[in-house]
Amino acid sequence: MHADFRIGLGSLLAIACAISSVQAFYIPGWSIRTYLEDQAIPLQVNKVYSDKSQLQYAHYDLPFVCAPSGKKHAGYPSGKSVSLNLGEVLRGDRIMTSDYDLAMGQDQECQFLCTHRADRKAVSRARQLIEDGYVSEWIVDNLPGATSFVTVDKSHKYYAAGFKVGYKDFSPVTNKPRYFINNHHTFVIRWRKAPGRSGQRGGKVIVGFEVYPKSIEVGHRNSEGCPQDVHGDTDGLEIYIAPNSTSLAAQYPHSSYLPQENDIDDGATLAIPYSYSVYFREEERVEWSHRWEMYFNNQEEGNSIHWLAIANSLIICGLLSAVVVMIIHRTVFVDSKGRIRDGSLEDGKIRMKRVKSRTGLRSPRSVEKGSLLEQKGDADDMDASSDEDAIEDITGWKLLHADVFRPPIYAGFLAPLIGSGMQLVFMATSLLLLSCVGILNPSFRGGFVSVGMGLFIFAGIFSGYFSARVYKTFGGLNWRKNTLMTALLFPGLLFTTIFILNLFVWAQASSTALPFGTLVGLLFLWLFIQLPLVYLGSWYGFDNSQPYEHPTKTSSIPRQIPEQQWYTKSIHSVLLAGLVPFAVIFIELLFVFRSLWQDKSGYYYVFGFLTVVSIVNIVTVVEVTIVATYIQLCAENYHWWWQSIFIGGGSAFWVFIYCVWFYFIKLNIQGFVSGMLFFSYSLLACSVYGLLTGTVGFLTAYAFVRRIYGAIKAD
Secondary structure (H helix, E strand, C coil), rough: CCCCCCCCCCHHHHHHHHCCCCCCCCCCCCCCEECCCCCECEEEEEEECCCCCCEEHHHCCCCCCCCCCCCCCCCCCCCCCCCCCHHHHHCCCEEECCCCCCCCCCCCEEEEEEEEEEHHHHHHHHHHHHHHCCCCEEEEECCCCCEEEEECCCCCCCEEEEEECEEEEECCCCCCCCEECCCEEEEEEEEEEECCCHHHHEEEEEEEEEEEEEEECCEECCCCCCCCCCCCCCCCCEEECCHHHHHHHHCCCCCCCCCCCHHHHHHHHEEEEEEEEEEEEEEECCHHHHHHHHHHHHHHHHHHHHHHHHHHHHHHHHHHHHHHHHHHHHHHHHHCCEECCCCCCEECCCCCCCCCCCCCCCHHHHHCCHHHHHHHHHHHHHHHHHHHHHHHHHCCCHCCCCCCCCCCCCCCHHHHHHHHHHHHHHHHHHHHHHHHHHCCCCCCCCCHHHHHHHHHHHHHHHHHHHHHHHHHHHCCCHHHHHHHHHHHHHHHHHHHHHCCCHHHHHHCCCCCCCCCCHHHHHHHHHHHHHHHHHHHHHHHHHHHHCCCCCCCCCCCCCCCCCCCCCHHCCCHHHHHHHHHHHHHHHHHHHHHHHHHHHHCCCCCCHHHHHHHHHHHHHHHHHHHHHHHHHHHHHHHCCHHHHHHHHHHHHHHHHHHHHHHHHHHHHHCCCCCHHHHHHHHHHHHHHHHHHHHHHHHHHHHHHHHHHHHHHHHCCC
């Protein structure tokens, strides 16, 4: 397990340029769908979400929208649930077919949908969602309905996924807030000729789906329910039912307390008519394989910041590389000149073996035969000088060669954590590679989470193998107990946390809550698929693999550790070392957090930049761990096993602090449950990240320690 850290800045920059140029949107020809003229196009409704809340709600669960009629549209009855993958369910999607009729190339000036009568509770719910800035997500040909924007100079057009449920303004008379619901939607579907033979046969592909919502009052509609003027300015439909004080007083004649208007059911309702318009427009400037770029054009100005993040990462990594090269040069080529044989430290006693003194006298082995008195005197002088040299050479980290591989405390917990960390390393590496080549892209809705879950389950075999082998190296015998701990400790923590949080979300009737069937499915994957894989890997790692060999033997009596300086103490060294990897990734973290917490659609797309920063981050963790471990060993502290994990994962602490800063400065999240979800999931994500980088730190420290103590071992 030797490590080579000679990585040039030029090589890293070349990798950065190559990976960042990858278009992680589509693989050309992947799941393309063509439509013929007049062919029905299904429109699916999904959910509503807001950047002020972590709670999402399914469209048909809203009490103020048209209920599905059950009629067939594009071959499917309305209200039918669409099959979802695990990632879609986990992200709160609830996709269902709708009653909207769309046919390729057929414009519709106006089509009436329904009139929904909303009671006071429904009106109150609508007002609250509008107040919180909720937007709707509808889907056509796997494209989310988008709000279209144009830059000030009108040179660029871009999309923002989703469109508002309604809007809020203030009465010019009373200055009180008023809420208007968007009850007319204009769909603009942009298409172009399909590539290849499909296009020659008249096939068309959809390259854009724009939604323009509008609020139109009942009085501005004709007898069929359609607006009298679809494109003109009209008064909006205020979502409001006037209070009925007389009714309240009649129901509570002898009470000084009158309940809120929304808490009673007096039969009052508000009629909300819904209608829509459809327009098809040809768009030759957008290729089907690049249609998702419209959702990211507004982020082009962030490319310069991405490059700044890479430059910052490379500079920090380059400086650390120079320090690591100096350390390796000193330990391998300078400090190790005086070699130590196995057994030279027995029960704390140093056995001297230098053969040349400072005075230049020859060793006893090379002294020519002479008088016994001369030989005896020369030998005495050289022995004294030799002892002085040996004591001078065997100092610092070399004094620990009989203790450095002593098994750590709580080794029974260390091995399962290393196994789970290797599981995360495999999953994260595979996800980044699949994202860079374009397999995981925005068109694969929920694919990142679904594939990640599958990789995590499959990597259970690696988790069991590495856990068992480390456990065997520590001298463990009960490998089945270690297997159960590996399979249950970290995955159990994840499942338990998600289950407890899910109880709070269930109470809010949010689609973010996982259905009971999904929880049972996750439990099945964990206990009946991952557990056997962990068992298989553990069996092979324990019975068919040898423990890792150490270059030096461990003495029977532990060496006393001297008093440590403040910078070598656990908490201080972890915090200081964690700052360096955090400085590498904090710029890119801003984009990731914006995608996860502000843009609930979750369309993060610059996986090329993310991959480069991740590689540099891992290299930085490796280098920081080497430096910190070397300093610790020089301070004659051989408890490096757990310390290496904490050093490698130290940046997770600063990432969580960054989450707290982002919550209070950048987000407008409101409500106890939303705040609890943010901090809980942030802490869980930081724990996963910390275990991943901590495992990298452990492997690095182990390889480094074996390397330097193998270098001082006598031939």
